[in-house]
Amino acid sequence: MSGFDFNGLTASFDGERVIGPLSFRINEGEHVGLVGKSGAGKSTLIRLLYDRLDSQASLVPQGLGLVNALPVFHNVFMGQLDQHGTWYNTVTLIRPFRRDKDAIRALLTELGIPEKLWIPAAALSGGQRQRVAIARALYRQAPTLLADEPISALDGPMAQQVMTMLTNQFTTSIVALHDVEMALAHCTRIIGIQDGQIALDQPASELTAADISVLY
Numbered sequence: 001m002s003g004f005d006f007n008g009l010t011a012s013f014d015g016e017r018v019i020g021p022l023s024f025r026i027n028e029g030e031h032v033g034l035v036g037k038s039g040a041g042k043s044t045l046i047r048l049l050y051d052r053l054d055s056q057a058s059l060v061p062q063g064l065g066l067v068n069a070l071p072v073f074h075n076v077f078m079g080q081l082d083q084h085g086t087w088y089n090t091v092t093l094i095r096p097f098r099r100d101k102d103a104i105r106a107l108l109t110e111l112g113i114p115e116k117l118w119i120p121a122a123a124l125s126g127g128q129r130q131r132v133a134i135a136r137a138l139y140r141q142a143p144t145l146l147a148d149e150p151i152s153a154l155d156g157p158m159a160q161q162v163m164t165m166l167t168n169q170f171t172t173s174i175v176a177l178h179d180v181e182m183a184l185a186h187c188t189r190i191i192g193i194q195d196g197q198i199a200l201d202q203p204a205s206e207l208t209a210a211d212i213s214v215l216y
């Protein structure tokens with residue numbers, strides 16, 4: 001089975017090691033929940049993995065990376081920017097094509113914000129902004145997802161729905177989650193990070209929330 005082998009992952013800030021060295025394998029088809037307390041190194045690890053996977057992955061960064069001045073449509077369209085030529089992207093900036101409008105409107109409908117299609121990202125709430133970043137990742141249609149706390153600003157039912165959408169669409173995913181119950185419900189494998197090292201790595205089906213609480 002194909003997948004990804006990560007070897008010798010390290011990260012340091014100001015000469016201080018905050019990650020690794022870490023080596024592990026992610027198999028195709030796995031949905032990995034990355035858990036651990038604040039400052040453990042989850043965001044840094046997600047960034048390292050994204051660098052290694054290059055354009056093979058869709059990314060939902062913690063900061064979301066939206067362009068405030070642009071409407072929601074264009075922020076979502078950015079997920080496919082590198083899949084089109086300059087001419088197509090320039091025309092889309094001024095007069096988007098129907099097929100893209102229809103596809104992005106359908107995604108926003110699933111995410112409960114279809115009426116925001118032409119609203120600038122600056123005018124959205126935190127939860128709406130998070131859903132736009134999720135739509136951008138889904139629109140990219142990469143086989144692999146890397147996401148850093150993608151549901152932190154969503155209410156219970158929407159958070160559940162988004163996790164279901166993400167695990168249904170992406171063949172493989174690695175998602176940093178502070179909600180341990182959500183990780184157990186939607187992921188197949190849990191990797192626990194403590195002080196930049198892997199302190200736990202087990203199938204979700206073999207774990208309870210209490211098993212994970214030792215990391216906190």
Ligand SMILES: Nc1ncnc2c1ncn2[C@@H]1O[C@H](COP(=O)(O)OP(=O)(O)OP(=O)(O)O)[C@@H](O)[C@H]1O
Pocket residue numbers: 013014018036037038039040041042043044045
């Ligand atoms: N740009 C930076 N400069 C200096 N130190 C940093 C920087 N980014 C992260 N760190 C440090 O690296 C360590 C890991 O941070 P990271 O953001 O990866 O943790 P995290 O597990 O994602 O935390 P959280 O759950 O709060 O987002 C922390 O000690 C943090 O202070």
